[in-house]
Amino acid sequence: xxxADAWTxxxxxxxxxxxWRRVAEAVHAEGGKIxxxxxxxxxxxxxxxxxxGQLPVAPSALPVPxxxxxxDEEGSGVWxxxxxxxxxxxxxxxxxxxxxxxAARHAIEAGMDGVEIHAANGYLIDQxxxxxxxxxxxxxxxxxxxxxxxxxxxxxxIAEAIGMGRVAVRLTPLGRLFGMxxxxxxxxxxxxxxxxxRRSIAYLHVVEPSTLGTELDAEADxxxxxxxxxxxxxxxxxxxxxxxxxxxxxxxxxxxxxxxxIAFGKLFIANPDLxxxxxxxxxxxxxERATFFGGTELGYIx
Numbered sequence: 001x002x003x004a005d006a007w008t009x010x011x012x013x014x015x016x017x018x019x020w021r022r023v024a025e026a027v028h029a030e031g032g033k034i035x036x037x038x039x040x041x042x043x044x045x046x047x048x049x050x051x052x053g054q055l056p057v058a059p060s061a062l063p064v065p066x067x068x069x070x071x072d073e074e075g076s077g078v079w080x081x082x083x084x085x086x087x088x089x090x091x092x093x094x095x096x097x098x099x100x101x102x103a104a105r106h107a108i109e110a111g112m113d114g115v116e117i118h119a120a121n122g123y124l125i126d127q128x129x130x131x132x133x134x135x136x137x138x139x140x141x142x143x144x145x146x147x148x149x150x151x152x153x154x155x156x157x158i159a160e161a162i163g164m165g166r167v168a169v170r171l172t173p174l175g176r177l178f179g180m181x182x183x184x185x186x187x188x189x190x191x192x193x194x195x196x197x198r199r200s201i202a203y204l205h206v207v208e209p210s211t212l213g214t215e216l217d218a219e220a221d222x223x224x225x226x227x228x229x230x231x232x233x234x235x236x237x238x239x240x241x242x243x244x245x246x247x248x249x250x251x252x253x254x255x256x257x258x259x260x261x262i263a264f265g266k267l268f269i270a271n272p273d274l275x276x277x278x279x280x281x282x283x284x285x286x287x288e289r290a291t292f293f294g295g296t297e298l299g300y301i302x
Contacts, residue, residue, distance in 0.1 A: 001057060002099070003049040004041035004123075005069040006077055011036065011106045012099075024111030035168060035202075036107040037116040038100060042124025043085035043133075044178050046070050057092060058085035059128045060135040065179040066122075093140060093150065096124070097157050104158040104167075114166035114202050117154055121207070122178030125151050126171075129188065132181030144184065144191050152195055159199070168202045168240075173231065174209035174221045189227060193234035204235050205263065208243030216244050232258060247278045266292075 003010070010016050020036070027034040043058035046068035050056060058064075067079040088096070104115045119125035127133040128150045134141050140149055151169070159167050172180075173189040182188055196204055209224030210217055221227075232239060241259035250262040268274050270287040277284055291298050 001045075001050060001096075002040035002124075004039075004044050006071040011038070011103050011110070017106050017110045020107070020110035020112070024113075028111070033113045035114045035116045036110075036112045037118050037170065038103050038107070039118035040096060040099070040124040042127050044068065044082060044122060045085075046080055047083060048080075055083055055086040057088045057096075058124070059088060059133060059141065061085055061087045062133060062135070062179075066177075087136075090138070090140075097150070097153055100154045101157045101161050104162050108162050108166070114168060115158065115162070116168040116170055116205060117151070117158065118170050119151050119154075120170045120172035121175060122172075122180045125154065126175065126180060129192070130175075130180045130182040131184070131188075133179065144188050148188070148192055148195065151192065155196070155199060155201065159201075164200055165202055168205060169196055170205040170207070172207045172209070173227045174224055175207070176217070176219075185221070186223065186227060186230065190230055190234055193231045197235045197237060200237060203238035203240050203261065204231070205240040205242065206231055206259075208241060211243035228258065247281075 011020060024034055041056075043056050043062075043064050044066060045056035047053045047055060048070050061084055063084050064082040066082055068082050069077055070080050072078045100117070107115050117125070119129065122133075128140060129147050131147065134147050136142065136146075139146055141147060155167055155169065171189070171192065174182075174185050193204070206228065209227055210220045228241070238260045240261040240263055241253060242263035242265065245253070245262050245264060246267070250264075253259050253262060264274060266287040267284060269292060270285040271277055274284075276282070
């Protein structure tokens with residue numbers, strides 16, 4: 001039920017746990033640390049992924065802007081319209097929380113150092129957080145506290161299973177991907193930051209609000225820079241930032257205290273040896289967007 005795209009890897013079978021263990025062991029052999037990002041895409045899915053061909057689930061049954069990446073009858077990847085989802089009932093929400101906890105246990109069993117809860121980019125938890133996608137009138141909708149309830153229950157449930165020090169969260173404040181919008185973004189993000197700070201999670205991963213998906217957002221909310229600093233001033237733990245950074249801007253963000261860690265995505269896809277290139281001020285390969293999602297080894301390991 002959590003799947004958005006064809007060929008997305010999972011962590012819900014014994015075989016997957018065994019496969020991920022090989023990845024974790026390889027990372028640890030090189031002296032690295034590895035957290036597994038757990039995501040449930042909610043409404044950003046398609047019937048082909050759902051048990052019994054049912055509709056994807058969401059906080060509210062609303063149309064979804066965007067496409068789902070599915071495999072056609074020949075096994076090729078194609079883009080398909082996303083259907084209007086079905087609204088999750090309370091037992092369904094409780095089942096989702098249990099799935100997150102089970103996935104976290106599996107991740108630790110596979111040798112991961114922790115898990116990062118994906119509460120960003122227009123996926124299920126983000127859909128609950130944002131007032132534009134959550135029209136519920138029960139304890140999971142309406143007020144900020146209610147809309148953030150699912151995130152915190154997932155955090156607490158996973159922490160009880162594997163320890164709070166192994167739990168991280170990813171957020172996209174002011175995000176617009178897949179139709180996200182919130183009437184009170186500053187108040188919402190401040191509440192989340194305060195609650196996560198009180199819980200002493202491993203780290204908070206924030207995508208810069210100037211970024212939309214994998215691109216800089218030409219229509220970014222002018223409050224985006226101020227919002228990041230509000231998070232920084234509220235959340236006292238380790239803050240990771242991502243979104244359009246290069247070596248110079250990353251160093252500046254670390255030096256002025258904007259963040260404690262900087263994450264890289266596109267540059268790593270095109271430059272697997274990115275840390276060495278940064279250290280040596282070497283030129284970088286340009287990312288080839290056509291190879292980002294699915295396909296062959298080209299763009300990832302060539």
